[in-house]
Amino acid sequence: METTTATQAGNKRRFKSSHRRKDGYKLLLAALPFVLIAFAFSYVPLFGWIYAFFDYHPGIPLSKTPFSGLDRFREMFSDPRMGPVLMNTLALSFLSILTAPIPMLFAIMVSEVRSGWFKRLVQTVSTLPHYISWIIVYALAFSMFSTEGAVNTFLMKLGLGGAPVDVLGNYERVWTVQTLLLLWKSVGWSAIIYLAAIVSIDSEQYDAAKVDGAGRRRTIWHITLPSIMPTFIVLLLLSISNLLSAGFEQYLVFSNVMVADRIEVLDLYVYRLGLVTGDYSYSTAVGMFKSIISIVLLFTVNLLSKKFRGQGIV
Amino acid sequence: MNSTTATKPAAVASKPERRRRPIDYKDLTFNFFNYLILALLVLATIYPFYYIFIYSISDSIEAQKGVTFWPAGFSLEAYQTTVKLPGIMDAAIVSLSRTVVGTLITVFCCSFFAYLITKEELPFRKAIYRFVLVTMYFNAGFIPWYLTMKTYGLQNSFLLYVLPTALAGFNVILIKTFIEQLPASLEESAKIDGAGYFKIYTSIIFPLSMPIIATIAVFAAVGQWNTWFDNYFLVENPKLQTLQLVLYNFLNQSSNLSNATTEQLNRGDLVRTLTPQSIRMAITMLVTLPIVLVYPMLQRYFVKGIMMGAVKG
CATH class of the missing domain: 1.10.3720.10 (MetI-like)
Known part of the structure; x- marks a missing residue:
């Protein structure tokens, strides 16, 4: 008596877990495209870091470019810019x-x-x-602060300030x-x-x-x-x-x-x-x-x- | 009648109390300066937009002498010329399509993925979630991004505008948190009725998550409308230019504008009535207007979104 109920329960559990696993596969399959999107657009570009270790020039494949180790990183310290x-x-x-x-x-x-x-x-x-x-901020700022912009025109009208001030070109x-x-x-x-x-x-x-x-x-x-x-x-x-x-x-x-x-x-x-x-x-x-x-x-x-x-x- | 008599005693009762409070002069000066400064800030924010607007509808030649508060004369010629400029209409269509298509893709990908992540039956659930979330914190850099997009053949392709933005970690967090607090019983009853995961997503989860989905749609749409660097670096095809970049080019290359204005002379008009400046203002207006008109309505979604982000973050 007892054993039969135990196996019944076991069967039930087994049935449920296999059902669950099937659901799991389905879900995994559905999630896969999104994992791929994240991989393709966020992780794959990281492989591009390899260019930093080569003397790469566009047009020549990477396999034919000389390996330069950490030279490009050392270059940073001597770069005057x-x-x-x-x-x-x-x-x-x-x-x-x-x-x-x-x-x-x-x-x-x-x-x-x-x-x-x-x-x-x-x-x-x-x-x-x-x-x-x-870009729009730039358009607005330009219309306000360029030499012919609103601010300079306004100052001119008031008779204040001689030469127009170039705000956006002020070093x-x-x-x-x-x-x-x-x-x-x-x-x-x-x-x-x-x-x-x-x-x-x-x-x-x-x-x-x-x-x-x-x-x-x-x-x-x-x-x-x-x-x-x-x-x-x-x-x-x-x-x-x-x-x-x-x-x-x-x-x-x-x-x-x-x-x-x-x-x-x-x-x-x-x-x-x-x-x-x-x-x-x-x-x-x-x-x-x-x-x-x-x-x-x-x-x-x-x-x-x-x-x-x-x-x-x- | 009844309501007025009902409210009267209350008003009477509150009056003497108010009178008893002495005028706090410190409070008064505080208020005065607070309101004054805020009013000035509002002015400083609004004025550039207002200026562009009145300049764009002014008579072009009059406006050159300077406009401050009112339009100088009235003319819609700048707009009439602007919409006829080569590339403007195409660019408007491209910008609109990228906004609509890009937003739909982002909303679907983020919400469906978030739903999948809430399912405990999903194997490697934590790992998959982390794998996507971590992308928020690193960036390969310019050249790797540029070369990867080129390798995928996305150069000069509309897909460049809408695919890379499909999944955003931040959006996924927001939607996942929202779905988790929905009552589980709804989903269970649908499951008993034999509905599959996708069916449950479309018929229950998506409609119920509308508040957060609307927020994300708005984030995505404004982002799409404003993005131009992908266009700037990777798309040369004139048929695929976005409105933002067209505006940028017009701002920088006055030659394009003088071409447009000299066309008037070629047409045989004796005097030139349109200045490049007026056309610049009109284009700026056209690119800005959709945002200015739409954003006050969407403001509450944005605020909700940033607050939820703040709670989570």
């Missing part, structure tokens, strides 16, 4: 990190607005620049100008995450502070700011890991003869070496160097975050 390019990259990244508190400040200001429609207006309008491409101020443009494009969008954090603050805290006689500035300083600090720190750490990835599109679009020298960031240099100069191998080596440093930075920052906050960021 490498210094200025790194300088540009770090300077622009550093400036954008320096402006990182501004979206937070902006979010606090928006959260202090009492009027509903005004709040909505500010939020909607300030995110608009996030949705447009850098001395190009880092400032680009940082401000980036800020213009991103401030509203970056503020959303802080606004979300502010909304989730327990309103009882504010009520209690009010009862204790705290004014607006004090509630901001003692309640709002400390509550959104963790968010700020996570974003700050992330931007440190992106130190070498100062925006490619922005500087490609805004590059012109006057400012090209000081705006050429690492990504832009990699592109110029590759497609303009045609030095595929060296370009790949520089790109690889950048990717590896970025990943190392990301891991370091993640580790630091785990150690001090008890929580990773990725």
Whole structure:
């Protein structure tokens, strides 16, 4: 009696597990195309890193190109252009990190607005620049700041300033100008995450502070700011890991003869070496160097975050 | 009648309370400066768009003397010439198609894959999930990307616009999290009725995940409309140019524009009435308008998306 029920149960289980396995195969088959897509578009390009170890020239197959070992990496240290390019990259990244508190400040200001429609207006309008491409930002900036643009025409009409100012072609101020443009494009969008954090603050805290006689500035300083600090720190750490990835599109679009020298960031240099100069191998080596440093930075920052906050960021 | 009498006592009751509060001058100055600064920021954001708009509908010659707040004269000639510029219409169709097709592909791939990942019966589930997620954190670099796309034969192909973006780790996380919190009973009852995985996906999971799918569709669509670097580096075919790149070329090559304006002279018009600047403004307007019109409606989806990402990340 007992044995029969046991075998029955065993049969049932076996039937169920074989059914499950069949389902598993089906699912695996369905997932396969997606694994292939990820492999083809994200992993396969990694094999291209092999070009960095050869003296490759387009047109000659890789099998017939001489192996050059780490020569292309050594070349970086003797490349006179490498210094200025790194300088540009770090300077622009550093400036954008320096402006990182501004979206937070902006979010606090928006959260202090009492009027509903005004709040909505500010939020909607300030995110608009996030949705447009850098090409459109360039078109807008050009129409504002070129020598015949709105700003110069306006100053001329007022009779202020003699010669028109060429903002986009100013060699001395190009880092400032680009940082401000980036800020213009991103401030509203970056503020959303802080606004979300502010909304989730327990309103009882504010009520209690009010009862204790705290004014607006004090509630901001003692309640709002400390509550959104963790968010700020996570974003700050992330931007440190992106130190070498100062925006490619922005500087490609805004590059012109006057400012090209000081705006050429690492990504832009990699592109110029590759497609303009045609030095595929060296370009790949520089790109690889950048990717590896970025990943190392990301891991370091993640580790630091785990150690001090008890929580990773990725 | 009833409602007014009902609300009245409440209003009366709240009035003396409000009067009792003294005017806080510190609070007043805070508010004043807060509103002022925000209003100025709104102006600084809106004005460039407004300027392009009024310039593009101004009379071209008048506008050259400068426009600030109002259009100088009125003329739609810039637009009439712009839509007739060689390549503009093709580019509009390419941009529109890449937006529609690219978004559909991304939405299907990310959501179906996310659904598969939620199934515990899937062998190597964790490994497959990680394999896709990790792609968010590395990038092979420019030349490897360029050469790989060329090897696949995607150069000068429409598929270059829509295939590489099919799977995005971030989207997969968002949809997977969403599907996991749907009630499991719905799926089980469908399974008892004999529905297969794909059937369950199309009839239950996809419709129920609409809120998050809409968010991702919007992310993808705006991304597609704005992307141009693939076009810039790998597509030379004039029939496959995107609107963004056409705008970029017009901004940079004034020769194209003066050609368009000298055509007027060739046509026998005695005076040139259109400046390259006006045409630039009109093209910029055409590329920007879809975004400006659509984004306020989609804003809430975006905000939802970024918040979910923040919770997850």
